[in-house]
Amino acid sequence: MTTLGVRPRRTRPLLGSHAFLLVLTVALLAPVVWAILSSFKPAGEIIRDPLGFDPATLTLANFRGMFQDVPIGSGFINTGLVLVAKGAITMFCAPLAAYAFAKYRFAGRNLIFGAVLLTLMLPTIVLVIPLLLEMKELGWVNTYQALILPGSVDAFAIFWMRQVIAAVPDELLDAARVDGCGEFGIFWRVVVPAIRPGLAGLGVLTIMNIYNDFVWPVVAASSSRMATLQVVLSTLAQNISGNRVGADYATVTGELLAAASVALVPLLILFIVLQKHFINGILAGSVKG
Amino acid sequence: MTTRSASPAAKVYREPAVEPRSRAPRRRRHTLPWRRLLAPYVFVLPFVLVFLAFSVYPLFFTLRLSFTDWHGSGAAHWIGFDNYRYLLTSNGFWASLGNSGVLWLLIVPAQLVLAVLVAVLLNAIKRLRGFYRVAFVVPFVTPLVAVAQIWIVLFDQDNGAVNAMLGAVGLPPVGWLVTSGWAKPTLALLFLWKTTGFVVLIVLSGLQQIDRGLYEAAALDGAGRTRQLWSITVPLLRRSLMFSLVLQTLAVFQMFAEPYVVTKGGPYTSTTTAGLYLYNHITRADLGTGAANSFLLVIVVMAVSLLFVRLLRAED
Numbered sequence: 001m002t003t004l005g006v007r008p009r010r011t012r013p014l015l016g017s018h019a020f021l022l023v024l025t026v027a028l029l030a031p032v033v034w035a036i037l038s039s040f041k042p043a044g045e046i047i048r049d050p051l052g053f054d055p056a057t058l059t060l061a062n063f064r065g066m067f068q069d070v071p072i073g074s075g076f077i078n079t080g081l082v083l084v085a086k087g088a089i090t091m092f093c094a095p096l097a098a099y100a101f102a103k104y105r106f107a108g109r110n111l112i113f114g115a116v117l118l119t120l121m122l123p124t125i126v127l128v129i130p131l132l133l134e135m136k137e138l139g140w141v142n143t144y145q146a147l148i149l150p151g152s153v154d155a156f157a158i159f160w161m162r163q164v165i166a167a168v169p170d171e172l173l174d175a176a177r178v179d180g181c182g183e184f185g186i187f188w189r190v191v192v193p194a195i196r197p198g199l200a201g202l203g204v205l206t207i208m209n210i211y212n213d214f215v216w217p218v219v220a221a222s223s224s225r226m227a228t229l230q231v232v233l234s235t236l237a238q239n240i241s242g243n244r245v246g247a248d249y250a251t252v253t254g255e256l257l258a259a260a261s262v263a264l265v266p267l268l269i270l271f272i273v274l275q276k277h278f279i280n281g282i283l284a285g286s287v288k289g
Numbered sequence: 290m291t292t293r294s295a296s297p298a299a300k301v302y303r304e305p306a307v308e309p310r311s312r313a314p315r316r317r318r319h320t321l322p323w324r325r326l327l328a329p330y331v332f333v334l335p336f337v338l339v340f341l342a343f344s345v346y347p348l349f350f351t352l353r354l355s356f357t358d359w360h361g362s363g364a365a366h367w368i369g370f371d372n373y374r375y376l377l378t379s380n381g382f383w384a385s386l387g388n389s390g391v392l393w394l395l396i397v398p399a400q401l402v403l404a405v406l407v408a409v410l411l412n413a414i415k416r417l418r419g420f421y422r423v424a425f426v427v428p429f430v431t432p433l434v435a436v437a438q439i440w441i442v443l444f445d446q447d448n449g450a451v452n453a454m455l456g457a458v459g460l461p462p463v464g465w466l467v468t469s470g471w472a473k474p475t476l477a478l479l480f481l482w483k484t485t486g487f488v489v490l491i492v493l494s495g496l497q498q499i500d501r502g503l504y505e506a507a508a509l510d511g512a513g514r515t516r517q518l519w520s521i522t523v524p525l526l527r528r529s530l531m532f533s534l535v536l537q538t539l540a541v542f543q544m545f546a547e548p549y550v551v552t553k554g555g556p557y558t559s560t561t562t563a564g565l566y567l568y569n570h571i572t573r574a575d576l577g578t579g580a581a582n583s584f585l586l587v588i589v590v591m592a593v594s595l596l597f598v599r600l601l602r603a604e605d
Contacts, residue, residue, distance in 0.1 A: 017410040018417070024407065025424040028482065032431060034450060035439045046442070050450035051457070093335040104329035112333055115340050121591055122344065123543040125564045126583040129576055130347035130354065150343040153336040183328035212432045214546045219571075233434045234550055253442050260435035271430040275423055282487075283494040 039261040043254030062254035075232035082147045089152040098161035119155035124215045146220045164198030201281010355580035372581035385566035393541045395477035408492035425486035437550035469559040488533045495529030535597045
């Protein structure tokens with residue numbers, strides 16, 4: 001790989017590199033590890049001795065309290081339903097649109113792609129008022145449609161997939177045409193199999209975005225029956241600022257960490273299982289140098 | 290990347306072409322079947338419908354609303370540019386933009402430097418590479434609200450783990466989230482912690498497309514590692530860096546959930562970001578002003594991103 005003249009120079013900086021990366025890694029993992037470990041400590045202990053960890057006193061009390069205080073179960077169900085529906089729409093429609101932008105020349109292409117870029121730049125918060133009023137007109141406040149449809153064909157996903165599909169050689173598409181494949185057939189049977197790593201990356205990214213979405217659900221799902229997991233969690237966080245009468249600080253802190261752990265563990269597991277696809281997908285989708 | 294190199298058809302293209310590739314589609318156009326002409330429109334239709342219903346319509350609605358004094362119920366009165374005049378002369382609006390600007394300064398330059406450094410190191414080493422990559426993406430997959438909650442507990446002035454650590458080495462506690470001077474850096478740290486891994490991956494993908502031979506040639510010419518970084522890596526990473534720059538700039542100016550959950554915009558208004566300031570109009574049912582604020586924010590965000598896109602084009 002490298003020439004002999006270069007190699008000796010590299011050995012010493014490598015130690016420094018590892019030291020630097022290890023320090024960063026510890027800093028990155030520490031908050032998550034700390035939160036998960038602390039959520040099993042008695043609430044009083046988290047406050048009295050935030051750095052200590054005594055395996056003998058571990059308890060599930062924080063989790064029990066959290067399940068009693070907020071409807072985290074229905075939060076999971078709502079998030080799950082939105083995830084499946086919105087995720088399916090995004091995963092199908094975004095690559096399809098991206099395919100049109102990457103491989104067809106058609107009148108209005110630049111205009112419509114401009115719309116994609118505009119959507120990308122619009123802060124979600126800007127559309128919150130009119131969207132909410134639109135939902136009221138449609139009678140969709142506190143419904144699943146309201147949580148699923150706005151933003152269901154994600155602009156970022158289109159932008160991202162266009163990069164991936166552009167790398168599929170045109171000759172492959174033409175060959176399929178010669179074989180008598182229809183336009184949609186080309187997408188489905190040639191493009192989709194060819195971009196599998198990119199699609200896997202998009203899949204994980206989409207799941208994450210929907211699972212973590214907060215701004216729109218907090219407005220559109222104001223009733224606790226419809227609240228998604230993130231909204232349920234934020235309600236708990238509001239309690240810590242003292243809004244809840246009679247709740248003591250230690251208890252709320254314990255429940256907060258329990259809730260954070262419950263929310264982050266599913267995605268963490270998903271990511272660790274799919275990390276190879278995810279990282280390769282992002283590497284495939286990023287801007288070509 | 291992998292798709293390109295793995296595809297067998299890449300070879301087919303190498304065979305002598307009869308005419309330049311760019312001209313081929315034009316000559317074939319009038320022989321194209323209607324299905325092929327229509328297909329792209331069908332493919333982008335779902336996006337266009339969602340865009341019209343949930344972006345264009347609301348935007349026009351916002352524009353109209355921004356010229357009224359509507360409070361969510363009752364009649365709306367046309368008040369012309371009063372909302373805009375009010376915002377442009379109010380301290381709150383400029384303070385919120387200023388807060389977002391300071392957060393940008395605290396976050397984006399540091400993040401880009403850090404991401405390039407980490408990506409270059411990750412690219413150079415072989416051992417533990419996978420482990421580091423996973424570690425760098427963990428914060429990115431952690432739900433923001435959960436991170437915000439962890440931050441509240443970690444950075445608590447009296448009982449937080451961070452101050453406990455400071456105490457262990459003999460330093461006095463810091464009011465991370467309750468003093469105006471520290472609240473912004475603490476939020477910036479949250480944002481950096483959460484998103485730097487993603488930027489690292491973008492930079493890493495840019496790095497992997499740089500021809501290794503360039504470094505070998507430079508090394509033979511006697512260029513040291515620092516020199517190689519400045520003369521080869523950074524210039525060739527320009528597109529990845531610009532992409533990250535625009536993406537992160539948009540994200541910082543749209544920052545909402547972090548201050549909403551962690552600081553509620555305080556202490557005083559030190560962490561009231563542009564996004565949160567706008568949200569406050571909604572909670573006060575001050576919808577006309579909120580709509581005007583939306584438009585001003587859109588203009589600012591677009592101006593900033595177009596500026597960066599221009600910079601990218603100018604250097605190409």
